[in-house]
Amino acid sequence: MRGMIGAIALATLLATTAAAQDRPQHQGWVADGAGLLTSEETASIRSSIEATRQATGVTIAVLTLQKSEGVEPKKIAVDTLNDWNPGPKSLMLLVVMNPRKLYLQPGVDLVPLFNADACVAITRDAVAPEMKAGRPFHAIQVGLDAIRLRITPPESPATPAAAQTAAT
Numbered sequence: 001m002r003g004m005i006g007a008i009a010l011a012t013l014l015a016t017t018a019a020a021q022d023r024p025q026h027q028g029w030v031a032d033g034a035g036l037l038t039s040e041e042t043a044s045i046r047s048s049i050e051a052t053r054q055a056t057g058v059t060i061a062v063l064t065l066q067k068s069e070g071v072e073p074k075k076i077a078v079d080t081l082n083d084w085n086p087g088p089k090s091l092m093l094l095v096v097m098n099p100r101k102l103y104l105q106p107g108v109d110l111v112p113l114f115n116a117d118a119c120v121a122i123t124r125d126a127v128a129p130e131m132k133a134g135r136p137f138h139a140i141q142v143g144l145d146a147i148r149l150r151i152t153p154p155e156s157p158a159t160p161a162a163a164q165t166a167a168t
Contacts, residue, residue, distance in 0.1 A: 026061060026084055034064035034097050036136035045137075048144050056151050058110065059086035062140055064095040077105035093127070093143050095136065102127050104143075113150060122146045 024031040028046035037045070049060045063080055077092040090107035091114060102123035106114035126146040130139030 024063075026063070029059060029061040029084070029086065031062070032064045034066045034095065036064050036095070036097075037140075038137075041137040045140055045144070048141065052144070052148055052151070056148075057089055058147075058151050059090040060144060060147055061086055061090060061092045062095075062144075063092060064136070065097065067098045068096045068101060073101045073103035074105065077103050081105060081107060091147060093123075093140065093147070095127075095131070095140070100131075102131065104147075114147075118150065122150070 024033040029049050030037075030042055030045050032042055045062060049062070053059050061081065061084055063076075065076070068076060073094055073096060076096070077094045080094070081090060081092050086107065088107045088109040091110060092103075092105040094101070094103040094105065096103075104114065104119035104123050106119070122143060127139045127143040130136075130142055
């Protein structure tokens with residue numbers, strides 16, 4: 001029995017290590033290991049990420065993988081955030097093709113704003129429909145838009161009294 005448990009633990013460790021070694025390094029916080037994006041699309045996503053970082057101080061990282069190699073998406077996302085080190089005010093959008101998984105992992109400073117329910121809602125409602133439609137670039141862009149909206153919600157329109165006070 002001990003031998004079997006040891007073998008299972010070793011297999012899990014090897015699979016996790018292999019997945020980590022297969023994880024591509026980012027350029028501009030984007031790594032398209034699944035080959036879903038054209039170079040123009042990748043550049044557009046990088047530009048969008050940089051604009052968000054400049055405006056809010058939040059770094060968004062995007063990783064696509066062809067396979068998860070049996071590793072849970074949360075582990076991949078957390079390990080990648082740790083490897084890439086974008087800082088505590090960051091998020092990782094992970095897209096895995098086989099098995100099909102979407103995952104959004106906040107850095108520690110953003111956990112209150114991006115709790116589990118918020119992350120699931122963004123991936124389910126914004127990213128997943130576009131991925132199912134075969135539009136990975138648009139899926140990522142829509143996901144980035146949903147993240148930005150949560151980071152910087154639109155300002156409420158000024159009430160007439162406030163607008164009048166501001167004008168005088």
